């Protein structure tokens with residue numbers, strides 16, 4: 001791992017790593033990157049010496065390894081710098097995939113002057129050579145570790161520039177705006193305005209609107225395409241429907257969505273609504289309260305409620321003060337993610353440590369929404385989650401600086417302050433794509449990769 005090493009490995013060393021899967025297989029690929037790659041291949045296989053001036057090459061070779069009686073067949077692929085993934089001379093040695101042979105081959109490369117590559121170092125070099133921005137480098141990790149087709153699609157979209165590209169245009173606009181504001185600074189004493197206040201406000205508002213949109217898209221991307229599904233379940237009369245109404249808000253006609261009644265058993269069928277929490281779309285489902293079924297209608301209500309709970313990503317198990325003692329049914333608790341929720345907290349003291357809400361006073365609702373957003377994010381489990389949260393951080397900071405800039409113009413504050421805020425907003429966008437970075441950041445990002453990528 002790179003982490004904890006204190007400094008990044010030197011980018012001009014020639015490094016070597018196994019680039020194919022570990023273990024026996026049809027073919028092993030040992031990859032070298034760096035200026036000494038052709039010389040190292042020559043030291044190992046004098047019959048296959050790449051010529052950097054001759055462009056891309058392939059040649060068959062015989063690989064002789066110590067203590068191995070017969071030469072091994074190998075294919076040597078050579079790509080000269082700079083048109084390679086890492087921007088450096090790149091060599092791949094394809095040979096038989098036998099773990100002891102591969103180890104011997106890598107040891108020979110090390111003896112000939114290569115250094116063992118660190119996790120993610122090939123992709124880090126691609127980034128340092130300007131071949132990939134930081135969001136795309138992170139997308140490589142997403143592609144390599146995608147666990148489903150949906151995650152692969154997301155990672156490929158990001159690799160194609162899906163996250164950073166939309167912001168390029170805004171960056172250009174802001175750079176132009178900064179240039180105009182800074183040009184005006186030189187003439188501030190003469191009261192010459194390069195951009196009038198209305199134009200400034202319009203240009204800032206345009207940037208703000210666009211970045212806000214990108215921010216929303218990021219949230220949806222972080223969650224994949226299916227909204228996180230939260231089912232309200234629990235005993236009858238626990239206050240599920242009233243809580244659902246508060247979370248979902250009124251419908252288009254201005255009415256409550258679910259029927260609420262002091263008579264237990266008011267909800268017969270499930271009802272869903274999609275809400276936005278911290279920019280994340282979450283589906284909330286109200287279900288019939290749990291109780292013993294005494295007739296066909298009740299049985300139907302219980303079956304459909306249980307069916308909804310089975311397909312939930314999270315169950316909010318609601319209990320009013322009158323049922324604080326009743327635990328959730330054990331099959332539910334063991335199989336599915338479940339958050340116990342103390343409802344009607346205005347009527348009784350909830351158990352300590354339990355999330356408590358009141359649909360009447362609104363107490364605890366912000367905490368509940370925060371918990372739902374956190375669970376929804378965790379649930380995504382997307383390999384790009386870390387990348388998205390890093391980008392989100394920069395985009396949020398950028399929005400904050402733009403809001404301040406907008407404020408400064410409205411209040412006719414000195415243009416020096418405005419220029420500073422625009423510059424800070426630009427720095428955040430730059431940090432997102434890696435135009436500005438620290439060793440520590442690279443360390444954190446690339447140490448999540450495996451060796452050889």
Ligand SMILES: Nc1nc2c(ncn2[C@@H]2O[C@H](COP(=O)(O)OP(=O)(O)OP(=O)(O)O)[C@@H](O)[C@H]2O)c(=O)[nH]1
Pocket residue numbers: 235236237238239240241242243259260261262263264265266267268287288289290343344345346347357358359360361
């Ligand atoms: N004081 C107080 N009363 C509440 C609260 N939430 C719900 N109630 C009342 O509790 C009663 C039951 O509420 P519902 O939301 O219908 O309960 P439910 O869990 O949906 O019940 P079923 O549909 O029968 O399963 C109603 O009279 C509500 O007004 C709350 O936070 N505080």
Ligand SMILES: [Mg+2]
Pocket residue numbers: 240241242259260266267286287288289
């Ligand atoms: Mg109800």
